[in-house]
Amino acid sequence: MENVLQTLAGQYTQQLALMMAAVAVAAFTVSVITEVTKEIGFLGRIPTAVQVIVLSVILCQLVYWWYVTGTEAAAAWWGPVLALVVAFYVAFLAMYGWEKLAQLWARYRHPGGSA
Numbered sequence: 132m133e134n135v136l137q138t139l140a141g142q143y144t145q146q147l148a149l150m151m152a153a154v155a156v157a158a159f160t161v162s163v164i165t166e167v168t169k170e171i172g173f174l175g176r177i178p179t180a181v182q183v184i185v186l187s188v189i190l191c192q193l194v195y196w197w198y199v200t201g202t203e204a205a206a207a208w209w210g211p212v213l214a215l216v217v218a219f220y221v222a223f224l225a226m227y228g229w230e231k232l233a234q235l236w237a238r239y240r241h242p243g244g245s246a
Contacts, residue, residue: 154217157194158224161186165225184222191218 165183168174174182195214199206224232 153194154221154224157187157190157217157221161190161221161225180226183225184219187218187222187225188215191215191221 161183164186165179169179169182191214192211195210196206198204199210220232
């Protein structure tokens with residue numbers, strides 16, 4: 132598995148960097164919007180974690196469809212599914228930060244280790 136990741140990282144370094152930057156920008160955007168709106172109206176009555184997850188899903192779906200229409204790429208069935216998966220990474224980063232994600236990655240990268 133590690134060899135596969137090294138091969139992918141070697142071939143697609145620029146794309147991986149752009150994807151990580153896009154996820155970071157999305158997580159930052161979700162954090163800012165959540166902080167500004169969490170005390171407004173009905174949003175003050177729902178848990179902040181729920182607001183972050185819903186906002187992440189909406190943002191990632193909008194970005195996916197914006198990309199599809201802007202580049203005139205063909206929309207595939209797996210596009211919105213992939214955007215949904217990415218939305219949970221965005222929500223995780225917005226709630227817990229990069230350090231917690233790095234700890235989680237290290238824990239599963241080396242089975243048996245504690246984070």
